[in-house]
Amino acid sequence: MKSYKQRCGLAKALDLVGDRWVLLIVRELLIRQGCRFTDLKNGLPGIATNLLSARLKELEASGVIRRQEEPPPIATTLFHLTDRGRALEPAVQLLGAWGAPLLSKSRKEDAVLAHWIVLPLRQHLRDHTPNAPPVAVELRSEGQPIVISAAAGTLEVHLNSAQNPRAIVKGSSIQILSLLLGKTELKAAQSGGVQITGDLNAVRRFAPDSASPAARSGRET
Amino acid sequence: MKSYKQRCGLAKALDLVGDRWVLLIVRELLIRQGCRFTDLKNGLPGIATNLLSARLKELEASGVIRRQEEPPPIATTLFHLTDRGRALEPAVQLLGAWGAPLLSKSRKEDAVLAHWIVLPLRQHLRDHTPNAPPVAVELRSEGQPIVISAAAGTLEVHLNSAQNPRAIVKGSSIQILSLLLGKTELKAAQSGGVQITGDLNAVRRFAPDSASPAARSGRET
DNA sequence: CCGGATCCGGGTTGATACTG
């Protein structure tokens, strides 16, 4: 698209990332560093391949992403965010948070991909017993599983399989997100179709409910 | 533009404010609540009137702005942000901050409007002697003057004339911004063409330099 | 002047087909 030609930080930012699809491409790369072209295409339902190709070239030229030829056994090129691109995360998170209330009006025709819950999880998930031993929980809906790993007060949310999960949560991504962000109680989630195997307390560590010890220690009573 | 049709907060936000010009319209309204159509047009060099008109309708329909018919003596309609629209400020500020480094590569053909420095001032300006008595400083370049008012640790930056400014700073908006954000020393700014009348210490309160008392009290030595 | 509405040429997007 054309530049706004305004000497203003916002206008300059939009010159680079204001085009259609661009911030969604950044979202995909924030969720999963090292995407193949096809991964991006699958994560962006509706995008045309020529447009994706053109955007990737523009983003590379402006220093937001970097393409990296991988030798076998991958034998393809992976797209990464540069440091500069990763610096967009706070702005992307804030815009996403602003749009979150609109999700309630989401239409049935809207696409839903499970990995889109990674960004809200990274922003809002809390470890309510940070001094407890490290633990990993795996989330499974469609597509690649998501791993939450908590250790020493730090929390990471990634897109891949856990080596040794203390619990596995299966269900629709929407229900899992609602559970982990405390909008649904654990029992309600379970009767709504969420299946949890393994240590229930590992889940309660992030989603304390009224019956959980973390709820008592994490709440100021 | 068309909806992305993705159940994702970021995508929903971009459905509303991702269209061309939209975030710049929001910027104008953040700087100056209560804009006339013509004020917006002047603040957005390059926009076509039909596009501005269409965007305003869409933004009103989506609850981001509100139009208000004013009786005489104004006798026109003013556009305001709603609370929901004002909630975009953090995201807009973050995007603008991300784009700020690109300003150094700004072309000569880029438009420059003095009031665009209001957002960076609001974000970065600091009162280095918050316990001192209230004070107002007026900034003058082209267009409407800008007023900084500091009182009891709070800082406000507005677009209009001060009742009783302790100091008046005249110069190009870029130089003034550079001075107030501490990138230029006061003396260097003055020899660069910035004229200050009134109490120099009122300016030093925001832009302490090596010779200023605020520099010593505000710095951890 | 203010606040648009209308029209038009050119550029961008979206959908699909095709290729190495």
Next chain:
DNA sequence: CAGTATCAACCCGGATCCGG
């Protein structure tokens, strides 16, 4: 898998016009 090619539909920018 990773794009390129093609083409219709749509959108944008610029100019013009018009009622208060």
